[in-house]
Amino acid sequence: MRFDVVTLFPAIFDGYLTQSLLDKAIVRGLVEIQRHNLRDWAEDTPHRKVDDRPFGGGPGMLLQVEPTVTCVRDVDAMCDVPARKILLTPQGRRLDQRLAEDLATSDRIMLMCGRYEGFDQRVLDILQPEEISIGDFVLNGGEVAAMTIIDAVVRLLPGVLGDEQSSLDDSFSRGNRMLEFPQYTRPREFEGHTVPDVLLSGDHAAIAKWRAEQSRVKTIDRRRDLLPENSKPNHEHPNQRS
């Protein structure tokens, strides 16, 4: 899979691209990430200006339609595979695991990272990108949202996670809608906090049963909305926080 990131701040991605899982996936040729600085498409070369004040007044600046549309078209044409265009915005469809799994089936994704007050509306009208939000909060720019999408998608690509780290059993993966059961590792006791005996028993059936119950209780307690209608308890669970 290839990602093309359109951004005013390509350097923001420097450290992120060298983090181990992503770096290994790139080195192994499982993913390619290209950055494109929107300022390279500025008409006004001395100042490389790509933003301007909004018509009708109002705070802040908008990213102008001409450099943005020209940049996206040029980047799209850089490789034969057409890019699935995604614009990061708080107004977009909320990212969830199902959308991440859908994105992971794409051969090429272009991530358009806005700044300031966003893009001139004609960028959306002309390019018709998919608008995606990573949550109901406002960031200073789309770059963090873009990294979130890259992170959630790359780990789903075949071969990226070894079998022992498979994403198949993740919370939310492939329709799984239960929260994770508690996990423990050595030491067996720390400051009086011990590991549940069942996990030390070697009884795999009992362990699986315990883990399933722990997931169910935690999901009821924290994310009852994830449970299918027919399995929602109609009483307050003893662990239910008030």
Ligand SMILES: Nc1cc(-c2cccs2)n[nH]1
């Ligand atoms: N979910 C989300 C996206 C964003 C931004 C994208 C671009 C500028 S701010 N904030 N929150």
